[in-house]
Amino acid sequence: xxxxxxxxxxxxxxxxxxxxxxxxxxxxxxxxxxxxxxxxxxxxxxxxxxxxxxxxxxxxxxxxxxxxxxxxxxxxxxxxxxxxxxxxxxxxxxxxxxxxxxxxxxxxxxxxxxxxxxxxxxxxxxxxxxxxxxxxxxxxxxxxxxxxxxxxxxxxxxxxxxxxxxxxxxxxxxxxxxxxxxxxxxxxxxxxxxx
Numbered sequence: 043x044x045x046x047x048x049x050x051x052x053x054x055x056x057x058x059x060x061x062x063x064x065x066x067x068x069x070x071x072x073x074x075x076x077x078x079x080x081x082x083x084x085x086x087x088x089x090x091x092x093x094x095x096x097x098x099x100x101x102x103x104x105x106x107x108x109x110x111x112x113x114x115x116x117x118x119x120x121x122x123x124x125x126x127x128x129x130x131x132x133x134x135x136x137x138x139x140x141x142x143x144x145x146x147x148x149x150x151x152x153x154x155x156x157x158x159x160x161x162x163x164x165x166x167x168x169x170x171x172x173x174x175x176x177x178x179x180x181x182x183x184x185x186x187x188x189x190x191x192x193x194x195x196x197x198x199x200x201x202x203x204x205x206x207x208x209x210x211x212x213x214x215x216x217x218x219x220x221x222x223x224x225x226x227x228x229x230x231x232x233x234x235x236x237x
Contacts, residue, residue: 079228098122106121
């Protein structure tokens with residue numbers, strides 16, 4: 043995600059210096075990744091066909107496409123990112139995968155995610171560490187989830203320490219989330235929350 047708003051405000055949830063640039067995403071989104079992060083395997087237990095999903099910090103849509111296949115024609119995935127280049131990549135991938143109908147693009151800004159509806163499931167995969175105002179960020183996710191909605195927080199184990207990850211969990215609890223599970227995801231620290 044990259045910033046697209048005024049970066050002078052101190053309450054921004056995103057900061058230009060912390061965000062992975064669009065041109066680096068091919069390092070993470072490559073065919074080898076499917077050996078470690080298969081969207082169908084990671085999300086199958088949590089996703090139903092009629093759900094509305096928020097893929098926050100979606101990048102070029104690596105998980106967006108897998109989620110769109112899981113929700114089928116009855117559901118939708120709202121792919122949220124700050125960088126238009128990322129969203130353009132999602133649009134192209136969704137078209138190639140024939141899931142354009144399920145994928146809705148949402149460009150956020152530095153102050154908020156711009157979500158205008160409630161969802162059943164939210165995902166932040168390897169991106170929450172880029173957020174300087176994590177409490178504001180998690181509060182917004184919490185408020186936009188339906189009652190008993192789920193939020194899967196996944197962070198890279200080599201980049202986010204155990205103590206830093208526990209601080210994210212503490213913030214999530216402060217805003218109202220309850221821990222539901224600790225899924226085992228390769229190279230990651232992960233926790234599934236419920237509203």
